[in-house]
Amino acid sequence: MRAIFCMCLLLTGVLSASNSQAASPYAGHEKAAAVCAQCHGIKSPSADAPFPSLAGWDAPYLTTALKQFRDKSRTSEIMNAIAASLSDEDINDIVSYYSHVKP
Numbered sequence: 082m083r084a085i086f087c088m089c090l091l092l093t094g095v096l097s098a099s100n101s102q103a104a105s106p107y108a109g110h111e112k113a114a115a116v117c118a119q120c121h122g123i124k125s126p127s128a129d130a131p132f133p134s135l136a137g138w139d140a141p142y143l144t145t146a147l148k149q150f151r152d153k154s155r156t157s158e159i160m161n162a163i164a165a166s167l168s169d170e171d172i173n174d175i176v177s178y179y180s181h182v183k184p
């Protein structure tokens with residue numbers, strides 16, 4: 082009995098540790114501000130930016146778009162170059178940030 086109890090504690094520990102790896106809108110904000118905001122803005126695009134503002138977009142749509150840019154199944158000279166350097170974690174963080182911002 083005691084052994085089973087210990088296993089459960091261990092498992093909960095492992096699960097909460099992996100939770101801290103979950104998408105973080107805070108990390109996403111930093112990454113977005115450092116990279117994406119130059120073109121897409123944080124809340125609204127800069128006045129002369131011809132690019133779409135991403136604030137409030139649907140998370141699954143953003144994730145798919147970024148992964149397609151990364152594997153080049155969707156082509157855009159600019160976005161292919163940028164997405165190529167994003168890890169899955171970067172994408173999750175950035176998407177969780179943009180999808181939570183009110184436009």
Ligand code: HEC
Nearest residue numbers: 116117119120121132133143146147156157159160163175
């Ligand atoms: C140098 C300018 C530039 C930067 C920096 C940039 N983008 Fe883009 N982005 C563009 C352009 C231009 C397009 C339009 C591409 C197209 O669809 O042909 C675009 C399109 C997109 C789209 C698709 C929008 C749609 O209409 O479906 C997403 C999503 C996106 N960018 C996300 C990001 C994210 C996230 C970052 C930061 C990691 C980022 N972009 C950084 C210029 C930029």
